[in-house]
Amino acid sequence: MSAEAEIAKLVMLEARLLDEFRLDEWLELFSADATYWLPIDETADPTFTSSIIHETRDILAMRVEQLMRENRHAQSPRSEIVRCVTNLDIDLDGADAATARYNLIAIETRSGDWRQPGLGEKHFYVGRSRFDFRRHAEGWRITAKQVVLLDRRQPIEALSFIL
Amino acid sequence: MDLEAPPPTWTADRFGPFVTEDATEFKVATGAYHRADVFQAELKKIFYSTWIYLGHESEIAAPGDYKATWIGQQSVILVRDADGVARAFLNICRHRGAGLCREEQGNTKLFVCPYHGWSYGLDGRLAAIVDRSRFPDDFPTEEKGLIPVARVESYGGLIFGSLNAAVESLDSYLGEAKPHIDLWLGRCAGGRYRVAAPHRYAYRANWKLQAENVYDGYHAHFVHRSAYNTFQKFDNAFTGRQYTAIRSIGQTRGFPKGHGVLQAGSPLENKFVSAEIRQQYRDELERLNGKARTDEILENRHMLIFPSVVIMDNNIRVIQPRAVNHTEVYSYPMIIEGAHDDINSSRLHDVQTRVGPAGIIGVDDLEVFHGAQTAMSGPGVESITLSRGLHLEEQTPSGERIGAFTDETPQRAFWRRWQADMGGAQS
Incomplete structure (x- = not known):
């Protein structure tokens, strides 16, 4: 398989693991030094500028732990999500680095007693995703994930899962 | 009161019975959270009348x-x-x-x-x-x-406005909350605050559910147990505090003007700032304030200025009512000009990850608000109760009430003021 095909496969796997709530496997796709960033201002330094999420893999591991093995109130009932990955564009940088960009449309809902406010609504998360990859001994790993949401400057409702 | 057929027009005396209190119980009628006519009256009697x-x-x-x-x-x-x-x-x-x-x-x-x-x-x-x-x-x-x-x-750099020309001075309005604001300002160690861009989130329930929640020391271990259990599994790096079901230290305060404070009795810290940098910051605070006041300055403190702005350790939260069942919250991280980069980065990331739009803690509160709005909007439930510590709280000559960390003292101060504003003359 070409490197480009491997990256494309990995992009789809990342989306599928999130859709299927296989978050432990999802976390394994990331390198130890990886960052995950949902910016409010994608041109600013997230160290000192507010983001929706800006986290290292250590903190992401906390999120995964809370969602997988703790009974998080805001995920009971759990979100169901369908991610659409479109306009995929992959750039290789030598043999061991790559970048993938795509447009994301994620539709999320929570059922349960869906008539209650906060449940039963469909939330649309539309944005531009960018992944940086690096080849490790064990294969490609994500070193950075960024999703620039269309409505990142507006109030977010109940983002209690991993986008 | 008739829950199914709210009156089409508001009158001052109609809001008297929404908040009732005697020696055994403090009750708030559920209509205060879901009735459209109450919301319209709140805009007029509170948001367009006070600071x-x-x-x-x-x-x-x-x-x-x-x-x-x-x-x-x-x-x-x-x-x-x-x-x-x-x-x-x-x-x-x-x-x-x-x-x-x-x-x-x-x-x-x-x-x-x-x-x-x-x-x-x-x-x-x-x-x-x-x-x-x-x-x-x-x-x-x-x-x-x-x-x-x-x-x-x-x-202290906080700008307030009022549509009511006859409103009392801001200084008088803030009243007993001012010493607590001063302590919060003291965290700047001689410098000044600068706001970062706000974290913005929204929920589909009444604005007062967020107001009541910010100084609620009773709920944390229950609603946020999944987060606290997770913190413990990760060497407690995120808050540096051991959690117990009922916290035995700290205090709550409720003021006659309607403001309230939650004080944890210890700092909110994490392990993302080195001990050396933390000590440098503390040394500077002690040089300026002495040790005892430095301990007060660094105490974990949440304060609500009635009706809708919250001053927390690392951020200012603005609660914005959009409709009776729709609220937006803007949370502004507060950067300390001149402080070490690690301190400012830690302040920002603390509020972002803990109580931001995707907060490990905060989003669980919103889920509770949604559930509360659901049930309170229907018939058959007349009131909720805010009575924890009612018989035990201390009252000072100025009217300030002081309760335990987990008491509903600040919430009662809020509702007493709410009733006074909604029902006519202030008590």
Whole structure:
């Protein structure tokens, strides 16, 4: 398989693991030094500028732990999500680095007693995703994930899962 | 009261019974959270009658800097004029009512109406009418300046506005909350705060559910157990605190003006700032304030200034009612100018990850609010109870009440004020 095909496969796997709530496997796709960033201002330094999420893999591991093995109130009932990955564009940088960009449309809902406010609504998360990859001994790993949401400057409702 | 058929018009005395209190119980009628007529009355009797937080001085640092914000459902422009004075105006052109400002912030020399080009100076005066000649010679242009927010005053860099010209001074309004604001200002160690861009989130329930929640020391272990269990599994790096079901130290305070405070009795810390840098910061605070006051300054403290602004350790939260069952919250991380980069980065990331739009802790509260709004909006449930610590709290001569960390003391202060404002004369 070409490197480009491997990256494309990995992009789809990342989306599928999130859709299927296989978050432990999802976390394994990331390198130890990886960052995950949902910016409010994608041109600013997230160290000192507010983001929706800006986290290292250590903190992401906390999120995964809370969602997988703790009974998080805001995920009971759990979100169901369908991610659409479109306009995929992959750039290789030598043999061991790559970048993938795509447009994301994620539709999320929570059922349960869906008539209650906060449940039963469909939330649309539309944005531009960018992944940086690096080849490790064990294969490609994500070193950075960024999703620039269309409505990142507006109030977010109940983002209690991993986008 | 009739829960299924709310009266079409509001009268002052109708809101008396919403809050009832005796020696054994403090009750709030559920209609206060879901009735549309109550919400309309709140806008008029609270949001358009008292002091509402507009912004921080650092958001309009330079002349011409402006920010669009809200008083209740009225769009307002907060601006720094050419002389450095903070002013606030209704966001409306005096000609045909067009909105002047469609951006959330920026810098300008004039506010120019997009409809017919009338322009206004930073002091609100009408600067020019396009083709003035077709208006009568004695058309009262001097009366056609922007409508000012009747009162604009600030304390410690916090700018408040009121649509009520007769409102008491901000200084008097803040009252017993001022020493607590001063302690929060003391965290700057001689420097100043600068706001970062806000974290913005929304929920589909009443604004008062968030207000009651910010100084609730009783709920944390239950609603947020999944987060606290997770923190413990990760060497407790995130808060540096052991959690117990009922915290035995710390206090709550409720003030006659309606403000309230939650004090944890210890600092909120994490392991993302090195011991050395933390000690340097502490040394500087002690040099300026002495040891005892430094301990007070660093104590984990949440404070709500009635009705809708919250001052927390690392951020200011603004609760914005959009409808009786729709609320937006803007949370502004507060950067300390001159502090070590690690301290500021830690302050920002603490509020972001813990209580931001995707907060490991905060989003679980919103889920509770949704559930509460669901059930309280239906028939059959007359009231909820806020009675924890009612018989045990201490009352000072000034009317301040002091309870345990997990008592509902600040919530009762909020509701007493709410009833006074909604029902007529303040007690």
